Amino acid sequence: MASVVGGAAAVASAAAAAAAAAGGAAGVGATPHVLAVDDSSVDRAIIAAILRSSRFRVTAVESGKRALELLGTEPNVSMIITDYWMPEMTGYELLKKVKESSKLKQIPVVIMSSENVSTRISRCLEEGAEDFLVKPVRASDVSRVFSRVLR
Amino acid sequence: MDRDNSTGMNIGTMPWDICEYLVTIRGRRLVLFNHLMSANSIFDRVYSGNSLDAMKQGYLDEQFCQVEDLQDEASPNFAEEVVTLFFKDSARLISNVEQALEKYPKDFNRWDAYMQQLKGSCSSIGASRMKSECMSFRDYCAQGNVEGCMRSFQKVKREHGALRQKLEAYFQLLRQAGPAGAATRPGM
Numbered sequence: 001m002a003s004v005v006g007g008a009a010a011v012a013s014a015a016a017a018a019a020a021a022a023g024g025a026a027g028v029g030a031t032p033h034v035l036a037v038d039d040s041s042v043d044r045a046i047i048a049a050i051l052r053s054s055r056f057r058v059t060a061v062e063s064g065k066r067a068l069e070l071l072g073t074e075p076n077v078s079m080i081i082t083d084y085w086m087p088e089m090t091g092y093e094l095l096k097k098v099k100e101s102s103k104l105k106q107i108p109v110v111i112m113s114s115e116n117v118s119t120r121i122s123r124c125l126e127e128g129a130e131d132f133l134v135k136p137v138r139a140s141d142v143s144r145v146f147s148r149v150l151r
Numbered sequence: 152m153d154r155d156n157s158t159g160m161n162i163g164t165m166p167w168d169i170c171e172y173l174v175t176i177r178g179r180r181l182v183l184f185n186h187l188m189s190a191n192s193i194f195d196r197v198y199s200g201n202s203l204d205a206m207k208q209g210y211l212d213e214q215f216c217q218v219e220d221l222q223d224e225a226s227p228n229f230a231e232e233v234v235t236l237f238f239k240d241s242a243r244l245i246s247n248v249e250q251a252l253e254k255y256p257k258d259f260n261r262w263d264a265y266m267q268q269l270k271g272s273c274s275s276i277g278a279s280r281m282k283s284e285c286m287s288f289r290d291y292c293a294q295g296n297v298e299g300c301m302r303s304f305q306k307v308k309r310e311h312g313a314l315r316q317k318l319e320a321y322f323q324l325l326r327q328a329g330p331a332g333a334a335t336r337p338g339m
Binding site for chain 1 (some may be wrong): 160217218229237240276277
């Protein structure tokens with residue numbers, strides 16, 4: 001990593017910061033930043049409002065692709081909450097990509113789905129998801145999961 | 152005008168003092184809710200004190216309460232904003248189903264996939280009657296029953312239209328009732 005050329009330096013330092021943030025504490029007193037991923041605009045609005053009412057900082061995006069772009073540039077994401085069924089990249093595929101990435105794998109991932117399919121749930125948990133919430137998601141579900149995971 | 156066939160009450164001309172009184176019961180917009188949710192008289196629901204029962208029969212369920220509960224000073228119109236998003240989304244999804252029914256005969260998987268999205272949206276805002284009809288449609292898809300799908304799709308569209316009317320009237324009523332509704336909500 002000796003050579004430094006503009007963008008490469010930015011990426012390297014963002015990666016280092018992400019690793020530090022993910023590996024260490026989110027920062028005493030820092031507001032956790034949650035990334036919400038859902039292709040439905042209705043669900044995005046609701047999950048974002050639930051998270052904000054729990055005093056989290058939220059970024060809501062509509063696809064796994066956008067989520068990965070953001071994760072590449074944003075160093076301090078404390079948690080990812082994603083819908084399962086999305087076109088192009090499912091929540092499961094996003095989960096796998098996060099867990100396969102050395103700089104992202106520490107970030108806890110929660111999956112949401114309107115369908116309560118036990119094989120789907122166990123597959124996600126096996127892949128490293130923290131929890132699986134059945135939609136429609138309620139504020140109480142979110143605060144229960146997040147307070148456990150972000151303790 | 153805004154005549155509700157089930158209650159026979161014209162909410163467009165309901166006396167405002169009654170509206171305001173009803174709005175302040177238990178600090179929630181309980182009765183306006185019940186109007187949307189109940190097939191029976193508003194007053195029965197108020198005095199029976201059992202709003203859950205009404206919700207099961209009506210257009211909206213508890214999930215709508217969850218959405219309303221997310222309103223606060225920072226997002227005072229949150230419920231209406233979400234409902235607006237819902238109708239924008241649902242119009243598009245209904246149109247997708249409609250086109251698929253025409254262009255892709257007997258493509259039950261495709262029809263089901265579109266309807267699954269619509270059902271998801273209904274579920275998120277608590278649109279229970281519409282959600283039921285979506286589920287019927289999906290059942291017919293699973294059975295490979297074209298006629299059943301066509302019939303239940305018409306019902307989905309009817310429930311969609313009825314829900315839109317109810318919610319438009321509901322939010323208009325809230326606007327006209329003014330700060331009384333918001334001011335009496337206990338801090339939650």
